[in-house]
Amino acid sequence: MKVGVVTFPGSNCDYDSYTAVKHILKEEVEFLWHKSTDLVGSDLVILPGGFAYGDYLRAGAIARFSPIMEEVVKFAYSGGMVIGICNGFQVLTECGLLPGALMRNHHLRFSCKFVYLRVEDNTGRFTNACRKHEVLKIPIAHGEGNYFYHDDEVRELEENGQVVFRYVDRTGEVTDEANPNGSLNNIAGIVNREGNVLGMMPHPERAVESIIGSVDGLKVFESVRAACVQVAGAGGK
Amino acid sequence: MSDNKKVVVYVRLKDGVLDPQGVTIHKALIQMGYTDFVSVRSGRFFELEIDDSGGDIDRKIDEVCSKLLANPVIEKYVVEKA
Numbered sequence: 001m002k003v004g005v006v007t008f009p010g011s012n013c014d015y016d017s018y019t020a021v022k023h024i025l026k027e028e029v030e031f032l033w034h035k036s037t038d039l040v041g042s043d044l045v046i047l048p049g050g051f052a053y054g055d056y057l058r059a060g061a062i063a064r065f066s067p068i069m070e071e072v073v074k075f076a077y078s079g080g081m082v083i084g085i086c087n088g089f090q091v092l093t094e095c096g097l098l099p100g101a102l103m104r105n106h107h108l109r110f111s112c113k114f115v116y117l118r119v120e121d122n123t124g125r126f127t128n129a130c131r132k133h134e135v136l137k138i139p140i141a142h143g144e145g146n147y148f149y150h151d152d153e154v155r156e157l158e159e160n161g162q163v164v165f166r167y168v169d170r171t172g173e174v175t176d177e178a179n180p181n182g183s184l185n186n187i188a189g190i191v192n193r194e195g196n197v198l199g200m201m202p203h204p205e206r207a208v209e210s211i212i213g214s215v216d217g218l219k220v221f222e223s224v225r226a227a228c229v230q231v232a233g234a235g236g237k
Numbered sequence: 238m239s240d241n242k243k244v245v246v247y248v249r250l251k252d253g254v255l256d257p258q259g260v261t262i263h264k265a266l267i268q269m270g271y272t273d274f275v276s277v278r279s280g281r282f283f284e285l286e287i288d289d290s291g292g293d294i295d296r297k298i299d300e301v302c303s304k305l306l307a308n309p310v311i312e313k314y315v316v317e318k319a
Binding site: 057106 | 255261305
């Protein structure tokens with residue numbers, strides 16, 4: 001598996017993602033500069049966390065117009081796997097690869113802590129290494145993670161099984177207290193209809209070693225690796 | 238004197254979309270004793286100066302608003318010509 005990690009001016013989780021892939025997963029990884037238009041043959045592109053272009057205007061609003069994003073959008077439309085983490089999720093909603101929008105946290109504070117996520121669907125490319133309804137402990141660090149979408153459209157997302165992660169308490173119950181930002185239906189992560197683009201506010205790349213509190217984030221990357229092997233086995237990308 | 242065209246764009250959240258900033262400002266007003274203020278909605282505005290010699294400027298302004306200045310999923314905008 002080859003992974004490309006996009007670096008926008010203001011990205012600050014690009015090294016976390018790079019380290020997780022290279023040193024923990026032990027897979028090939030390269031940084032992709034925002035001005036580049038070459039995805040260097042990546043099987044997976046990660047849009048990392050941070051404050052791309054200072055988050056001016058709205059989080060992700062300017063980043064979506066950078067040269068690399070044009071290639072990432074083409075890559076996604078041709079079936080390539082893309083993960084947007086935190087700020088990366090905001091970029092994916094701004095550029096239309098994922099539906100909805102991420103608004104200011106309902107309490108208006110920046111929230112940095114471990115949360116619990118329930119895996120709502122374990123059949124997809126990003127969660128196949130998880131059990132259904134498995135509870136993962138993964139940290140969040142954001143001020144604008146309040147997922148919003150209009151009622152009818154959210155219903156459609158839910159019916160299509162596009163909601164893959166939901167904020168829960170440690171026993172796996174969906175509660176208001178477990179929702180760190182006011183997200184609709186406790187939504188923490190969604191995929192596109194085709195299932196090859198994932199956006200999530202929590203940081204799986206920061207939960208890959210027990211010494212930093214959790215290894216649950218690895219399961220997202222291991223799922224992608226399994227999906228890559230499966231695609232290669234089927235005889236092509 | 239420049240004869241560039243000037244417009245102001247107001248961007249605000251759509252009705253029904255929760256505005257936590259507005260709610261918090263409203264709470265502060267109540268706490269300050271301004272209990273006759275019933276609600277607050279926040280937003281932002283942009284002043285654009287445009288050289289309109291290229292023409293078709295209304296369409297361009299509209300594009301700029303919907304592609305960049307506002308996120309049509311949650312926001313609406315009004316263009317005010319100076």
